[in-house]
Amino acid sequence: MAGRSGKAGFRVLAYISVGFAAVGVVLPLLPTTPFVLLAAFFASKGSPAFASWIEEHPSFGPAIRDWRRNRVIPLKAKVLACSMMMLSWGLLVVMGAAGAILAVSGIFMAGVASYLLTRPSY
Structure with a gap:
């Protein structure tokens, strides 16, 4: 029974990840590629x-x-992911987001960008 619930949990996580990836297609705040890779793994x-x-x-x-x-x-x-994250963060600044929001989102986006930029490209 544990195997079934584990598979169901991975399936749910896969669907959630694809959902976030789909949202990331239209919302620049969410990068699509990491969620697609997570969905594939799950x-x-x-x-x-x-x-x-x-x-x-x-x-x-x-x-x-x-x-x-x-x-x-x-x-x-x-390039697309980093550009969209910079644009999103810039929009938060222009819209007057609270300092805590700017800090947390900036740290998160900088972490994602660091990871992306340290991976090999083709």
């Missing part, structure tokens, strides 16, 4: 059919395959 543990769908998806599939084979992130994805 789906591989909980739903082989969903994992196949993600891996064969025309938009998401190539990034997943590149990551799994070579641990590389496309330069275009890095």
Whole structure:
């Protein structure tokens, strides 16, 4: 029974990750690629059919395959993700967000950018 609940948990996490990735497509605050990679990981543990769908998806599939084979992130994805994070943070500043929000979001975005920029590109 524990195996079933574990698979269901991974499946739920995969769907949540894909949901965040979809939101990240329209909201620059959320980077899409890390959530797609998370979804692929969780789906591989909980739903082989969903994992196949993600891996064969025309938009998401190539990034997943590149990551799994070579641990590389496309330069275009890095530039887009970092640009959107900078734009999002700039919008928060212009809109007068509280200092705590600016600090937390800035630290989070800087961490994501640092990770992305330290991975190999092609």
